[in-house]
Amino acid sequence: IDPGGRFVGIVGDHEEGKFLVLSFYSPSVENEIKQFVVNNLCKQLSEMGEDMPQFLILGGDTNTVFSRLDKIGGSQHLKCNAINAFEDLKSKYNLFDTFRLKNPFKREYSWETLNPQVIRERIDVILISNALQDYITETGIIPPHKTCSDHGIPYVVIKGYGVPTKGPGLWKFNNSLLNEPCFVSEMNENLPKWINE
Helix, strand or coil, X not given: CCCCCCEEEEEEEECCEEEEEXXXXXXXXXXXXXXXXXXXXXHHHHHCHHHCCCEEEEEEECCCCCCHHHEECCCCCCCHHHHHHHHHHHHXXXXXXXXXXXXXXXXXXXXXXXXXXXXXXXXXXXXXXXXXXXXXXXXXXXXXXXCCCCECEEEEEECCCCCCCCCCCCCCCCHHHHHCHHHHHHHHHHHHHHHHC
């Protein structure tokens, strides 16, 4: 937990491995965003050292538009220092933006204002470990008008392997098969071949 209230994370085990789920809220000024990413997010992750889970899910309000594709209206200025800080975070921890990866040209927005002019931006993102990429079945944004906030909610659906991990077990032979002549003759005929193979 960040004492400043900007992020909170939880580490847990799952059948597929260890996960870190972290929610964050960035400042809104460009250099403050950069400092937050470098001095808070990256620092906390690096301090985990060998305890770093193999799967990371980081989501939150970046207060940063990463490309002009993620913005309509308002200033076309991009916060390059903030973008670079997030790109460094993604590169260092092998993360990707789930929405943009699965929807390279789609325009959906997680924040909007209609007064005095219409401005829409996708500033809320979910960053996920590259190792989870193949297990993402759906990603999108619940629009602001369907939430109790001025922000929409990005979401991602992750499906695992679909086969639960099996614990220690015991194989038991069905000895009633020994009473069936076909089974016995087939075993007598094939066992010597299988041993040779």
